[in-house]
Amino acid sequence: MAAIVVTQDLLDRTFDVFRSCGRAELECVAYWTGPRGDASVIDRLHHPDHESNEFGYSVDSDWLTTFFHDLYKESRSVRAQIHTHPGAAFHSVTDDEHSLVPAPGFISIVIPDFAHGRVGFESAAMYRMSDSGTWVECDVADIEVR
Amino acid sequence: MEAENNGHERFDVDVNYKGEDRGFPFEPEETIGALRDKALDAFEVRDDRDVTLLYASSGDELPDARTLHEAGIKAGEVLNLRRKEVIVVFNGEGKNFRYERDERVKSLLDKALSAFNVTVNPHTMSLFLSSGVELKDEASTLCAAGVKAGDELYLRTSEVKGGSWQQLS
Numbered sequence: 491m492a493a494i495v496v497t498q499d500l501l502d503r504t505f506d507v508f509r510s511c512g513r514a515e516l517e518c519v520a521y522w523t524g525p526r527g528d529a530s531v532i533d534r535l536h537h538p539d540h541e542s543n544e545f546g547y548s549v550d551s552d553w554l555t556t557f558f559h560d561l562y563k564e565s566r567s568v569r570a571q572i573h574t575h576p577g578a579a580f581h582s583v584t585d586d587e588h589s590l591v592p593a594p595g596f597i598s599i600v601i602p603d604f605a606h607g608r609v610g611f612e613s614a615a616m617y618r619m620s621d622s623g624t625w626v627e628c629d630v631a632d633i634e635v636r
Numbered sequence: 637m638e639a640e641n642n643g644h645e646r647f648d649v650d651v652n653y654k655g656e657d658r659g660f661p662f663e664p665e666e667t668i669g670a671l672r673d674k675a676l677d678a679f680e681v682r683d684d685r686d687v688t689l690l691y692a693s694s695g696d697e698l699p700d701a702r703t704l705h706e707a708g709i710k711a712g713e714v715l716n717l718r719r720k721e722v723i724v725v726f727n728g729e730g731k732n733f734r735y736e737r738d739e740r741v742k743s744l745l746d747k748a749l750s751a752f753n754v755t756v757n758p759h760t761m762s763l764f765l766s767s768g769v770e771l772k773d774e775a776s777t778l779c780a781a782g783v784k785a786g787d788e789l790y791l792r793t794s795e796v797k798g799g800s801w802q803q804l805s
Binding site for chain 2: 571575
């Protein structure tokens with residue numbers, strides 16, 4: 491069973507956002523959401539207001555307030571965060587401690603090379619928060635693209 | 637205004653409960669508690685009557701023992717009958733939490749972290765008002781922090797950030 495299922499369209503649009511926003515010189519971040527009652531569905535891409543540089547990003551607090559308010563009103567939740575790194579994909583200490591949703595089951599995906607490689611998860615890294623609250627690296631092959 | 641009574645004029649106080657308004661004839665020297673009981677009966681509130689309180693239009697809790705006069709309630713003012721609860725939202729899910737007027741922000745934060753099973757890096761988590769204000773002073777009471785019954789609070793990471801280096805300068 492796949493850890494996460496996304497459509498090719500959503501993945502394409504995510505890479506488009508990373509490439510246009512990051513311009514191969516800035517990190518970028520996006521969130522994938524779905525209906526709260528059905529964890530198997532990811533159907534929306536959200537690109538937050540954020541500051542970034544070559545080595546990191548920081549999401550705007552007011553944007554987060556509106557985002558979480560809208561999710562609650564629409565009975566939706568965030569399934570995964572996905573962000574770019576300039577080089578290799580890994581989870582940094584900052585990624586570990588300042589994720590959007592630090593709760594069991596949350597997925598964090600890191601895309602290398604500012605997402606300028608082929609669209610997909612080659613050389614990407616995926617982590618899932620365990621029940622004990624630690625980030626556990628998972629096989630990106632468990633991401634199913636339909 | 638209605639009839640005179642013991643030197644005080646009776647007046648109508650409107651009480652809102654779940655979007656419905658009803659008027660109650662009252663005297664300024666009658667207590668908030670008496671009005672609350674009448675409103676609870678009129679709205680047929682059967683459960684949690686002891687934690688379903690009256691709140692001024694400003695959102696301030698009205699203590700049962702005060703008279704309407706002492707509480708500064710005036711004719712035409714709409715009071716709100718609400719459960720003494722706030723909603724804490726985490727990743728799109730909302731949960732109700734009862735609280736006390738003098739309860740500390742830290743206490744509600746801890747209850748919310750536990751309820752939502754957030755065990756990692758709790759020091760990075762905060763409660764936020766729907767206005768976006770972060771309740772940074774965890775030693776403050778909820779009342780002093782501006783939290784009112786029925787408020788929607790958000791439990792989230794204080795600073796959401798990431799990257800290949802440690803800090804974004």
